Amino acid sequence: MPVSLQHMSLDWGRKPLKHRENTQAPRTQSRGGVMNAHNEVRVYVRTRPTAQFAQELIECLPDKQTVNVRQRKISRKGVLNNQMSSWSFRLNGVLHNISQEDVYQQVAHSVVLGALEGYNGTVMCFGQTGAGKTFTMTGATESYKQRGIIPRAIQEVFHEIDNRVDHTFSVHLSFLEIYNETLVDLLGSVKGGQTKHCGTMAVVEEPEGGVSVKGLSLHPVHREEEALNLLFEGEMNKIIGEHALNKHSSRSHCIFTVHVESRSRTLSNATYITSKLNLVDLAGSERLSKTGSEGQVQREALYINKSLSFLEQAILALADRRREHVPFRQSKLTHALKDSLGGNCNTVLVANIYGEAAQIDETLSTLRFAARMKCVCTEPSVNTHIDPALQVQTLQKEIQLLKQELSFHNTLAxxxxxxxxxxxxxxxxxxxxxxxxxxxxxxxxxxxxxxxxxxxxxxxxxxxxxxxEKQLKAQKSIVVKNTPSTLSMSDAKEPVEEMEGANRLSVPASSQRQSVSPSSSKGKKVKESSRKNGQGNAGPGDHLTMTQSxxxxxxxxxxxxxxKSPKDDAKKRCDTPPSKMEAFEVYKSERGHEINRILKENKSVLKERLAQLHNLTGVINSIKRDIDHMRSELQLYREERQSQGQLVSADGEPVLDEAEVTLLIKLRRAKDQYRQNYEELLSTKAEVQYCRHLVDQCRMRLFSEFESWYNESFLLPDEVLDIFKDGGPIRAGLVPVDKALALRAPHCTVYRKSSMGPDTDKLKSLATVTRRGR
Structure with missing residues (x-):
């Protein structure tokens, strides 16, 4: 049997709860009175207007911040009765007999302005059933002046957005209901919502901190009318029931959230701010012994009291600074309000009380909860984010400017x-x-x-x-395989010496010169001459022979x-250069083979995409003709039906014959096929454009590299080729020809425009020859 929680408040002592003095550091305020340092939760008490207000038991002092409550002693407890009979609660404000406009200005005005500046905000109403929580939060629908905090907050949000022309805002709405520990999306039936995570709804932790509800839809709104329509739609989907204290009692906790994103129009940086404004209407607590609820209402009351008890336990843990763990996960309500209770949020609580003598016990429980809530501290801060796409663009521009600045510096140097x-x-x-x-x-x-x-x-x-390394391994394997046929096994040490000789042959000439001492220059010449004649490094007593291969x-x-000598390279150059067409064919088969292959592959892909585009165009045109034909047939059917008289069913709906229904089905299918093929056509067009760009890019690269190769191979003078030969001091492609010839002189290390000498005419003539060849 589950334990029946008949009252949500627990007696934590016999002494009355006194107000704690504020030992925090002085708080600073920003625009709109929003706290941006360590804040205590602001708590207000609102009394429900009633003709039987117990003025002798509930006293609101003139300072409008203190409430004194007295309770009659129970005579049946006997002569020795230590029951407390008076309590005093000091809060941020007492809202007694004031209008809805004044309630909004004192409670929610600063929180709404803070949400537009990037601060998270929460306004929640707590109290017993019938104390006026829903009236405070939503208001009365029959009177515009009696509208509550939520519609007034929506109006102020869009009014401020219109006034702040230096920023661009995007607003999304969500409406969550917690009924019997079950999460319900009140706007799930509205089309156009964006769901961040699909699947079963659940409260999840965000990586950057805070919580969110997986599966809860977010609806973008651009005007106040759209937001109010979503609010009314959610109110229609709420679960309400008739209660002894309220004919239209909310049987669930409701959280209406306004998500705001703001970007600056004047600043070009990639930062933007986000905020979340939670407007919470908690379900009312009740004593089952007084109300006498039964059946479904009793079951709902048990869930409500249980969740509110867990909420009070979380508040007590937050108020105790010695506590390291706060039980947020005990219920869906406390988990969903985790970032609103003691987190990065400006939180305001409105404690609604029923000021009649019969409800004095529930009034005391509500005021005790409010006093404990006031001890909770929050740390609101601006939620600043960086847009990755804009950040990449900014960094690319910065890199480009740095490259230009570096190029300018190199030019000066x-x-x-x-x-x-x-x-x-x-x-x-x-x-x-x-x-x-x-x-x-x-x-x-x-x-x-x-x-x-x-x-x-x-x-x-x-x-x-x-x-x-590869050559060494290959040489060792070749020598081992050819040893029986090419070596005479006169000594047992010959295979080892042969391997050593192979290793010595694979070492570059520079390494061999370094390994020989200066006194052995004669021996070095002998080794080099023997290597040129195709002999190894075998000693006089070795019988080592090698074939030419x-x-x-x-x-x-x-x-x-x-x-190779420079004369051999000079012989290879033709006196008369070939035509560019012949040279281009040679270049494509040799040096430009790879880029030519890539060009052919890209052309093949482009051809396939063009054929696919042509086929899709024909299919779409054919479907369009079929649709036009079916529309004309439908029009004929309708004209014929109207001329003969419209057949109507018993419900008053027009009756269609079988042929017309079949034609309508075919028309719908044809439209679906047209839509699918048209989307595929757009995608194929984009692919064709991209392939054309690749083909043009490959073709331009092939032509440019061929021009460079042709000029270097057939048109540049020998003097320039000598400079660009292997081991020369100048790198080809990085220094102009005239400057390269000037830098060739051993006494001139830097080319200057003012240098004049006998080489000036030669430079001009070489430059002219180079330009004419190109």
């Missing part, structure tokens, strides 16, 4: 040729050639140009090392490249 973009394929080829020359020993140092060039150099070093395999690429 005579370093205009430095580039900070990704290296092109031609520049990477030059870096690879420099690294190979440096490893071969023909280049003493590599000129540092930029950070990206240094990274490319290290990458080439890594590739050379990995390639060298094995020698070619064991000789590293760097040694083979050192055999």
């Amino acid at each position: 005579n370093q205009a040729a430095v580039t900070y973009e990704d290296l092109s394929e031609a520049q990477l080829a030059v870096v690879k050639s420099e690294v190979q020359s440096y490893l071969a020993g023909t280049l003493d140092e590599i000129t540092i140009v930029s950070i990206r060039q240094i990274q490319a150099v290290f990458a080439q070093f890594k590739n050379a090392f990995q390639e060298q 094995e020698t070619e395999i064991l000789v590293p690429p760097s040694a083979a490249e050192t055999k």
